[in-house]
Amino acid sequence: MPIPALMTDLYQLTMLAGYLREGLSERPAAFDLYFREAPYRGSYAIFAGLQPALDYLAGVRFTPEELAYLERLALFDRRFLAFLRDFRFRGRVTAPREGEVVFPGEPLLTVEGTLAEAQLVETALLNIINFQTLVATKAARLTVAAGGAEVIEFGLRRAQGPDGALSVARAAAVGGVRSTSNVRAGQLYDLPVRGTHAHSWVMAFPDELAAFRAYAEAFPDSSVLLVDTFDTLTSGIPHALVVAGELRAQGHELRGIRLDSGDLAYLSREARRRFDAAGFPGVKIVASNELDEEVIAAIRADGGCIDIYGVGTRLAT
Incomplete structure (x- = not known):
């Protein structure tokens, strides 16, 4: 099931608007997703959620209805809303295979792209990977x-x-x-x-x-x-x-x-x-x-x- 582009935290959007305003949105960036402690008082985790994460990245789009909602919030200018209208994720993702054993401090995903790309998708990727890895x-x-x-x-x-x-x-x-x-x-x-x-x-x-x-x-x-x-x-x-x-x-x-x-x-x-x-x-x-x-x-x-x-x-x- 497609994950809406608005399935994110507000601060991702406000930061992204700020990056655009300050001329930082196209700066190269890399974000690592990792955990500090293994769940269930254990020493390892089983990586899961990669395919849903990739499906999200391939399909993330802001719909006219979502953009209209953001406009009603009166937080964002037209330039930023136009930026979101054209947003596509074109970055690169590195990850283990699903089902592999992973350990604290080890990157589960490395997302490389522009600062705008990596920042915007952070919340949804955390949601997908964290929960499915916990269950696995x-x-x-x-x-x-x-x-x-x-x-x-x-x-x-x-x-x-x-x-x-x-x-x-x-x-x-x-x-x-x-x-x-x-x-x-x-x-x-x-x-x-x-x-x-x-x-x-x-x-x-x-x-x-x-x-x-x-x-x-x-x-x-x-x-x-x-x-x-x-x-x-x-x-x-x-x-x-x-x-x-x-x-x-x-x-x-x-x-x-x-x-x-x-x-x-x-x-x-x-x-x-x-x-x-x-x-x-x-x-x-x-x-x-x-x-x-x-x-x-x-x-x-x-x-x-x-x-x-x-x-x-x-x-x-």
Whole structure:
């Protein structure tokens, strides 16, 4: 999605007007984008956001509506507004590849051009690169903590607006979280989309077993059943086992179950034991609920049997 030219701080425009007035706007300049401390008390970051940044630079234009708004502010003269009308970024950008490890003090972007060019695009580039690099770094930490288990990006409902949610899905993929629940992100970025069902699905039916059966009938080859609406051990898992047997009798297999509350390490161990004992070793166990790399590491240290982690809040916010 195009980023408007007015997506900048006011002081970028006032400085730019001043440069033009003082005859400095065409002076050669180079701006480095870097960070002083690695996020999450770590030592590194994963660089992300380069393609959106390049797309912004290639397309940044001031529209007639934007120029009319700036004129109404009564801050800028006609010469400056004419300068903005004709503005195009013609500078040069040097950067690592997306997904590379970067360190404090290392330039993530070096923007070379005129002083006017480099100054005007600074805010938008910081916005794009800082956020996506932060998310990609978190995603990498999650994938390391998961130890080979799949991690799915579940952050749409927690992200800072629709644009933020798309940026999260994209940057998470750069960092190693390569599937998402966000269907629009799947379309835009060619990411695998994943999902189960919500507690509301279960509550819409007369009972949990009826809900599981209906979902399995609708999606016989891809059903992942949420088993904690009532009680995971005495209701959800037993009912999921019933449905797994019914699916197999029809030539299908239950894809998995999802745990969304409680002691995830213990519940996943018990779920694995029960499904294996019943002859369903292929059923995947998905876990969600306020997960981050520390929680995932603790679950694994406690012997958790989780195949897939769905991470939303701690990745997207």
